[in-house]
Structures are given as C-alpha cells and as structure tokens.
Amino acid sequence: MNEFENLKITSVELPNNDVNETLQLHDESIFKDLLENRKDIFLSTEKIKVTVEKSAESAQSAREPRAEPKTIIEFLEQKSLLKSLNQLIEKAGIIGEENSRLLLFLITISYFNKSPLHGIVQGSSGSGKTHIISRIADLMPQEDVLRFTRITESSLYNWGEFDLFQKIIIIEDLDGLKEDALYALREFISNQVLRSSVTIKDKKGNNKSSHKIVKGQFSSLSATTKGETYEDNMNRSFIIAINESEEQTRKIIDYQNLKNAGMIDRNNEQKAISFIQRLVKNLKCYEVVNPYAMELQLPDKVKNKRRLNEMVQSIIKQITILNQYQRKQTSDGKLITEIEDLQQGIEILFESIILKIDELDGSLRQFLEKLKKRFDGREFNRFEAMEYTGFKKSQLQVYLNELVRLEYLKQKGFVNKGFTYKIGYSDDIGKVRQELKEHFKKIIDKLKSEASGS
Template sequence: MSEAIIDAATLLQVPEITSQFTILSCYGNLAFVKEAQEAVKNLPKLQEVIIFFDGDQGGLDGIKHVSEILNQIKEGGLLSACPERSRSEVEVTAVSTPGKEDVNSLFVKYDKDCLLQLINERKPVELFSSTENILTEETPDVSAFRQILSEVEKEYFEKLGGLDTENPNKITYETQTARYIIKGGLPRQLDKMLISLDVQHLETGLKYRCRLDLYEEKQTRKEAREAAEKLDLRSDLIEADLSLLCDLLEEHRENGLETNNPQDNDPIPDFPTQSKCKGFLSQPDLINRINELIGKSGITGEFNNRLFLFIIASSYKMPDTLHALIQGSSGSGKTHLLGKVADLMPQERVERFTRITDNSLYNYGEFELMYHLLCLEDVDGLKEEALFAWRELISNNMLRSSTSQKDDNGNSRGAKRIVRGPMASMCATTRGHIYEDNMSRLFIIAVDESPEQTARIIDYQSKLAAGLIKKEDENEAKEFLQNCVRMLKPMKVINPYADKIKLPQQAHKIRRLHELFLCFVKQITLINQYQRKKDAQGRLITEKEDLQTAVEIMFDSIFLKVDELDGSLRQFFENLKTYVQEKENPLNYEFTGREARQSLNLSKSALHRYLSSLIELEYISVSGGYQNRGLKYKISYWDNVAKLRNHISQYLNNQLNEL
C-alpha cells in the first residue's frame, strides 16, 4: 500500500515487486477509503499487508491510521474472502522510509535496488510504531517541550556549520566565545582525539596553545581552565565548546573514512540519463552498437581492438577482472589507444601512470586500488620488482608485504601491509615477448600497423583540423559510455556452455588462456545484463550469442597465443614475405638490412630488433656478406599463417555450430 498514486505507479515499474505483491494506492496518508478497504477484504489469498508511506511525520501518522483500520478488519472477522487462513495470520508490516523521502524519490535517486532492500527490511507495524514513536495527540507540556527541543537542535546545527575543513591540516572552528584552530590534522586511530590546538580570543587575537586528547575529560577541563585564565574568558563556555568540537571532529573523521571506502558507488546519473542508458543497454546487437559509439568518441579504426579493450576495461567493477597488454612498435599509437579507451570509463575509477617505482604498489592503502582500472602507459620502463608486484596483484588480487614501522614509543617493529584487489589493468609495450610471466595472465592485443589504418588516422587528423569533426560530439559519446558503464552492476553469471568450447591445444599456456576465455564470456554476459535471463538464484545465464561474440573478438588474441611470433613481429614478417615473394626467385632471394629497411619504411633499431628475433627463432638466416660491410639474409622458414588462422577459425566455429 502506497501513500500516493505516483508511488504506486513507481512500484508497478519493478517486476521483482509486481511478481510477488499487488499494489494499492491510498490516495493520501489518512485517506484509506472504503473502496480500498473493500478491495483488501476481498483478496482471496491475503497473507500480508505492507504499508510503504513517505518518510515524514505525515507518513508515520498514516501508518498508524491504516494499521488501526486493518486491525479492525482482522478482529471483526471481515476477511471473509480468505477462510482458509485465520485472522491472526494476516500480517501488517511497514517499511522504514528514510527521512524526507518517498517511493518515487528513492527510485529516481537509487534505482529499484533501494526499494527492494527497504521492502526486505520491513518490520511488524507494532514494532515499527514503538520504535518510530508515532504520536497522534500531544499534551501542551509535551508540545512546549518539543518546541524548546527544536530550538536547541536548530542552534546546535547552526554551530555545525562553523567547522571549516577546507584545509585538512588547519581546521578552524569559531563560536561566540573563541576561535579554535586544529593544526596538523586528526589521528586516524578511532580510540583517541589527540590534537594540537590554538584557542584564540576573537577581539584581541591572543592565543593559548596546547596539545590535548579531547577524549580525556580531566585534561580537557584543565586546558579549558588555563585557556580561560590567559584569555580572560569563561572556562565553562570554553569547556562546552571543546565538547561540541570533539563531536564535530568525530563526525568529520568518520565521514573521511567513509569517503575512502572502496565500496562507495560511482556517482549516480540523473533519472533521464539512467532511462536513456537502460534503453541503450536493452537494445539488440548491443556489442556492435557500443563499437559504433566508441568510434564516435574519437577512436579511429582498430575496430576489433577498441571493442576488445573496452570490454576488458569495463570489468574493473566486477569480481573477475580482465587485463590487457597492448603490443606495437614505437609510434604505432598503442599508448594513444590505451588512453582513449581509459577515457571511456568513469574517471573516478581510473588510475593512469607513466611509470611506477619498485615499491609504490605496496604502499597504497588497503582498499585504494580495489575495483579500479590501472593503466600503465609503458611497461618497458618498469623494473622487475614493480613488474612482480603488478603480476601478483593480477593473479592473487592481493599484495602482502612485511615492513618496518615505528610504534608510538619510537621503536621499530615489524608490520604487515596489505593492498587488496581486484582491479582491471591495461598496459602498453614495444617488447611483449620479454614479459613471459606476464603474457599468460592477460590478453595480448597487437596494434594495427597496416597502411590502411595509417590512412584512416591521417584522414581523421585532417578532418579534425578542418573542423569537420566536432569535439563536442566526441565528448558526448564519451560521457554516455561512461554512464552506461556506471549502470552495469556486478552480478553472478553461469555459463551452461562452458564445457562445450575447447581452445586449440597448441596455444601457449592453455590452462590460463581457457580461464581468461571464460572470464571474457562472463563479461560479455554482464554487459548484456539488461537482456539476459536469470535463474532462480538471480544469476545471469550466458547465451550462445555471448560465446559467438567472444570468439569473434578474441580470435586475434587466441591466435597470438598459438603463434610463437608476437604481434608486431608477425606483422613485420608477413610484410617481409610479401616483399620477397614479388622477386623472381623468392625461395633463394637474399636481401640486405638496408634494402629491407627502405622497402618496409622502418627505423634501423626496429629492423635490427626484428631481424635478431627472427634469426633466433630460425625464421630467417644469414646467407652471406660481412659484418663491417653488411650482412645478407634469406627467409629459411615459409610458414603459412593464413592456413593456420583458417584452421583455428574453423575449429572454433565448428564447436559453436554444435551448441
């Protein structure tokens, strides 16, 4: 039973409520009309009446009024439509609506989950009435007392505004008696309130300085007395101010601790934005629609990679997070791609670093990285200790370290530091093959360095400079995608087809790759959560379409796990083979380093790195020449990468067709 018709209309929008309850509006807190009473009497299987009124005094009065009428109906034996149940078995419960809120306002601010939680926490109306202290008639004495109490509370809350915390290391509080300045911040331990305090006279500016623990009553009384003597003020007023100051500082400290809580939700979009995002997330072919929006946000080309990275990045708020390593040669745009995708995530959950020092990850707060997206713009500059910490945070979702720290007496003692995950991550590198331990823990994504992609980038840059592309449209697409990610909720997923898909056995470290594949499928299901069915336990059910999408997006990454050449090296070798095949006798054709460098438009250092890797892997060999005048090379292993790709693609598609 709701108080207003708009509240009833709001409840009707929640399937989880309408599937269990019948909704009835009372048309006012004290307007339980006869028609509504007759409707309640005639319910054949009535088990419970839940009163969900506004969170004000009128709502409390309405709960009492409606519950009294319902009790009269029960006691009078008027529930004739449900003879199989005794009158006493029909429960009357009430929902504790937060102050100054109603059903509709709660739905707008916090979505349906808030309504479901409040309904689940309902309590019997008798208990509700006693705890909420519903008063209908008051004696003059009680009314006068309430007026005095209201004035005292008003004065008290006016004083709350006097606490100036703009500078956390210099908190000021001013009353009609004196000005109080707290220097150096507040202790984080909740069992003490030790501060450095200046008590300043409002007119003369004279100060009394001390260091005291506001939790020590005797010390506080003593310091108030000495401050009063020096400043020529009343000690009882200073003592009262210090008592109130202690309450304010407690509240400020607790609010600070709550702000640092990693479980705090992302900023909630307004109701129109929520509706727009939900409508978009409920549309068919959602993944391709997201890819189109990513393109409108300013990411040119990289059609598969940008979507792959977006799905990986959006896993930051889920229990099973994903991680990506972007490979590419210098100047290929890998860091630009990483940054553009990171811009599509809610920025309050993104941590971007150019470099991290050896022990910096160990020194974060316990929950600072939990449910965040960590972006490392260049892994090549990280030392082994930093790589190890990052790797362990990916694998174990936690860093544990033993360190030394001084206690309150200045003695060094061993201490345990913990940094908790999970967190998602994206990073970029030019030398993916040297991070053997890391490559098996994350998805490998090779930047598109083809001439076609270069042409797309140049065309985009030209249109942007000519004013043909509006930055406002790109920013609008970014903000919309950020809000869509905010609307995604962590949920459990079951995949009934998990044992039906087998990855190629020749893949590198297939155990971890198979786990990554299943997590990626789960993330696609979570993105489609507004369209997927749920089981009896409320878990999302993966559909065949999710596996098909995962295989299509992940195929290049799966192939890179099978191929012993990394992404940029494979692209170079394929371009080199294409160049040599244009010659008369490609099987025996010899080429020099300068010839390859000029033909493929590469720098000397990049070519040297590629040739050294291919010689080491025995794909090419040195066939002649001299070290001081230039060596000659020859392709010694002509692999058929197209045939291998087709074989793997057919292998996976055959399994999908059999689902």
C-alpha cells in the same frame, strides 16, 4: 464563406511602376497579355482552409516537445548492443581496431567484478599503443582511473589497503618498470593482494615489525614494445597487437585531417565519451552461469591452454554482463550466458588467441609477413627492408636480429661488409587462422543446431 466559394484572388506583374506608366509606355494590348498570365494567390477558399490547417498543425508540432534521445537503459536493452557500442566507441575518437577496441573496453569494465581482467597492448614505437589505452581509459568514469607512466619497485606495496580496490590502472610504458615492480604487478594480477612485512615505529619510537596488506581488485591496460620479455605477465593478460597495416594508417590520417579541417564536431565526440561513461556506471556486478562452458574447447596447438581457456571463459562472462538487461537469470539471480555471447566472445578474442598460438608477437609477425610478401625467395639487405617496411634503423635491426635468432631469416655476410637476409622458414599463419576459424565455427553451429532442435 459559402458566397465566396468561386472567388479567386490573382496578381498581375506590371513591367513598370504602375498602370498609368505602363499605359504610356506600352500599347493597350499589353493588358490583355498581363491578365491572361496573371497568377492565382489562392486557387480557392478550399486552399485557404488547407493552408490555415497546415499552419495550425505546424504551430502545434512546434509546441510539442521533441522525442528524448535514447536513454542508457534503452541502449543497453537493444539486441545489437556490441555493434552499437563499437560504433559509439568510434564516435568517441578511437578509429579502426574494431575488435581490439571492443576487447580493451570489455577488459577495462571488468574492474567492478570479483575477477577483473588485464590487457597488454603490444606494438612498435610510434604505432599508437599508448594512445589507444589512454582513449579507452577516457571512456571510463574518471574517478576510477589511475594512470601511471612508471611504477617504482616498492610503490605498489605502499598504497592503502583499499586504495586500489575497484580501480582501473593504466600503465603507459610497461618497458619502464623494473623487475621488482613487475613482480609486484604480477602478484597483484594473480592474487589481488600484496602482503609485506614492514618495519614501523611504535609510540615510544622503537622499531617493530608489522604486516601490511594492499588489496587490488583492479583491471589494467599496459603498453609495451617488447611483448616476449613479459612472458609471465602475458600469461595472465590478454595480448592485443596494434594493427600497423597501411589501411589502418590511412584511417587514422584521414580522421586526423578531417578533425583538423573542422569537419568533425568535437562536441559530438565528447557527448559519446560522456554517454559511455554513464553507461558503465549503469552496469551492475553479477555472477554468471555459462551452460555451454563444457562445449567450448580450445585447439591443441594453443600454448598455455589452461590459462587461455580461463581467459576465454572470462570474456564470454564479461559479454554476458554487458548484456545484463537482455539476459535471463537463475532463481538465485545469476545471469545465464546465451550462444550469442559465445559467438561474439570468440570473434572479439580471435586475434588474441592467434597471438597465443603464434611463436612471434604481433609486431614481429606483421613485420615478417611484410618481408615474405616482398622478398620471399630472394635475398635482401636492411636498406631494402627499411625502404619497404618504413621502420627506422634501430627498430628494424631489432626485428631482423630476432627473426634470425628464431631461424625465420637466414643471415649472410660480415659486420664490416654488411649482411644480406633471406626467408629461412615460411610458416603458413593463414592456414592456422583458417583452421582455428573452422574449429570455432563447428562448435557454434553445433550449439545452434542443438538449440533449434530442442
């Protein structure tokens, strides 16, 4: 190989088919130009060597197996778990509602705990409340999910003793449940058991009384348009208001359009769903110790403070369980909550806490804020309100009547001549939100300061 070290292999691009034809059609001087402009095939034997080595490397890398995708355990061990999980939930097809979808996920996966959680999603008709709880249910192991459009008065009493044990119940229309069914559901949520005295026939055909028990350790998600109607159920459940803003509407429409245009891979969506389902199966049930529980105090303005405090603590517990592959344990195997869990829990729960403070439910509050933005200080009629808010006549009238009843709106006029409305009471919910944020920020900052000082 050394004797050819200075060897160069070049090529000449002829303007015609061959040398003879070129000579016949051109002057002899053309060959001088062609030789001067000839191209090197290889600059040197060194380049041949490099090329061969690169080819060998490429062949070797092609033979080596590619790195496996991140495993479930590796995913659960990462520091920014909730952020990554939230992004994965979006890939699964739940667009926007960043904190709400994460809260619903945490509520749902509590079904394997001794004290499962429950959520009620409240929004106007067509706002997507049923869609979001259905999509959250899709992320769970499907053998554990029970979906109901309606529940009859006595059906919950007729399940087998353990049929509803460690299950997820999805109620697509809470408004369709009658009072007896709501009562049974309420008792299930509070006591995790239904006991009833029933009449059965013995072997001889005689009637006799019997004691029937149905145990119900399940988490549940329900959808409703009438949040205030189910006050007893709401006191036992997390309230999540659907975001009905224009921004959220645009996000959903853009996603739908991208999907219909074939620009979103449905296979990736299904892969994300499958990954989350397997992730849920890898979570284990733990007892949790929160060393900061005494430091977390709710503001005095909160209604049903006792029950809400329990709910806040339960979400923090659920976040700790989700972070189980990163949390330390006590000597008897209980997970220890960290300050980060408190901070994340407060952030996720913030809107739900606001709804507990606010006299108005989520949809009604959003409706009032729209009216204040457009009509504050002047009278308006229902046609103007309908045009600005986009609500249909029936839903609009329900909201207007409710705001009049609660004295947030003043109504003038007569039935046969029509009514006009004016903002009667303009509360400052923005100020309440800011005060609440500052309240929790002080608590977290204090805990972090004490932790760093120690």
